[in-house]
Amino acid sequence: MAPTPVTPAVPRSGIRNLDELGLAHQRVLVRTDFDVPLTATGGVADDRKLRLALPTLRKALDEGARVVVATHASSESGVAPSLEPVAGKLAELLGQEVYLPDACVGDAARKVVGDLREGQLCLLENLDWAAEERAGEEGFARKLATLCDVFVNEALPCSLEPRASLVALPRLLKEKGAGLRLAAELEALGRAAVTAQKPFVGILGGAGLQHNLQVFELMARRCDVICVAGVLASTLLAAKELDMKSSLVEREQLALARSLLARARDQKLELILPVDVLAATSPEAAEGRAVSVGSLPDLHAAFDIGPKTLELFCSRLRDAKTVLLHGALGKLEQPAFAEGSRGVLRALGEASAFGVVTGSALSALALREGPELEGKIGLISTGGMASLAVIEGKKLPGVEALRT
Numbered sequence: 001m002a003p004t005p006v007t008p009a010v011p012r013s014g015i016r017n018l019d020e021l022g023l024a025h026q027r028v029l030v031r032t033d034f035d036v037p038l039t040a041t042g043g044v045a046d047d048r049k050l051r052l053a054l055p056t057l058r059k060a061l062d063e064g065a066r067v068v069v070a071t072h073a074s075s076e077s078g079v080a081p082s083l084e085p086v087a088g089k090l091a092e093l094l095g096q097e098v099y100l101p102d103a104c105v106g107d108a109a110r111k112v113v114g115d116l117r118e119g120q121l122c123l124l125e126n127l128d129w130a131a132e133e134r135a136g137e138e139g140f141a142r143k144l145a146t147l148c149d150v151f152v153n154e155a156l157p158c159s160l161e162p163r164a165s166l167v168a169l170p171r172l173l174k175e176k177g178a179g180l181r182l183a184a185e186l187e188a189l190g191r192a193a194v195t196a197q198k199p200f201v202g203i204l205g206g207a208g209l210q211h212n213l214q215v216f217e218l219m220a221r222r223c224d225v226i227c228v229a230g231v232l233a234s235t236l237l238a239a240k241e242l243d244m245k246s247s248l249v250e251r252e253q254l255a256l257a258r259s260l261l262a263r264a265r266d267q268k269l270e271l272i273l274p275v276d277v278l279a280a281t282s283p284e285a286a287e288g289r290a291v292s293v294g295s296l297p298d299l300h301a302a303f304d305i306g307p308k309t310l311e312l313f314c315s316r317l318r319d320a321k322t323v324l325l326h327g328a329l330g331k332l333e334q335p336a337f338a339e340g341s342r343g344v345l346r347a348l349g350e351a352s353a354f355g356v357v358t359g360s361a362l363s364a365l366a367l368r369e370g371p372e373l374e375g376k377i378g379l380i381s382t383g384g385m386a387s388l389a390v391i392e393g394k395k396l397p398g399v400e401a402l403r404t
Contacts, residue, residue, distance in 0.1 A: 026175070027065070029152065032155055033155040053154050059180065061119050064118040066121075087123045096121070104127050138168045153170070153398055155398065160386045188356060198322070199224045201324075203324070207230070209231075220264070236260070238251075238254060275292060276293060277290070280300060292306075325356070326359045341362060349377050350376070
């Protein structure tokens with residue numbers, strides 16, 4: 001039996017949802033996370049973040065708001081890009097014109113916002129063009145406040161940062177609240193927090209111990225069982241003196257890995273490591289060979305969990321009440337090594353547990369599987385480290401600023 005789908009409402013927390021805000025005839029500033037990758041030719045390479053914000057934007061437009069969208073965007077070069085490609089893609093998705101002033105504040109922005117009619121939308125230029133945004137300066141927030149009557153946060157991944165548009169701006173406005181997606185994520189993440197139903201199963205993949213120690217610590221405090229895959233699993237197996245051959249192992253973390261194994265044993269935490277893997281001589285291999293973790297051939301490396309491990313992980317999902325799945329279990333870039341992750345996602349969708357999926361690569365894979373999967377799982381989070389912070393019970397500056 002699948003879990004009840006998440007209702008887009010915030011628990012009694014002093015944060016209003018979209019239905020509680022007066023949107024009609026108002027200038028509604030929606031702070032989104034449209035920090036999306038761009039193609040070499042200047043297009044949007046991945047529009048998932050835009051699509052996730054569409055329900056909130058359409059609701060505001062349908063209710064007769066004049067919608068002002070604000071976001072920051074970065075690039076690998078370190079130079080903040082123009083949002084012109086984002087405006088073009090957003091116009092395509094909405095099926096209407098999107099106006100783009102040549103600055104995020106100032107005369108140009110005020111002119112475009114002032115000319116909006118009800119049901120029209122503009123996208124402010126990149127907030128990162130203003131150094132005061134990242135510094136969280138109230139003076140910059142006051143400039144943004146001249147462009148809106150209502151503030152809506154639809155940017156959970158950014159809410160860890162004390163940015164001016166996320167913290168200082170909502171504190172200047174009486175009318176403020178959570179967008180549909182943010183409200184749904186807060187509701188769902190709350191179900192995986194301190195009061196999560198037991199048994200609570202954690203499945204941890206992705207990068208190695210250096211990047212995942214915080215997530216491991218969270219799972220060790222909250223979960224009854226932790227299933228481990230990916231580079232972290234190879235490092236833990238090497239710490240148990242198994243020869244992982246050419247697999248990526250964090251040699252400098254082996255002492256810490258041994259201490260984590262001892263800790264799990266001492267606190268009687270069930271820590272499940274792979275019993276078999278899909279091995280190959282190259283991550284670009286067309287297929288992998290299923291071998292036990294103690295029998296990897298020379299020059300071979302582990303690139304995904306094997307079928308016995310997949311069944312072992314899935315068996316723990318059948319009795320679980322809550323599941324936190326973080327990070328890819330294999331090398332998702334190669335289809336041959338994505339089946340472990342897909343298999344666990346399918347099993348979680350079929351289980352009665354309430355599941356939360358985090359980690360950018362795994363969440364992207366889950367979203368590509370189709371929107372119906374989220375209804376079966378519980379939540380496919382795009383919040384990154386912000387999602388994990390909510391599960392830990394930490395306060396996010398951008399969320400706290402919404403409280404009335």
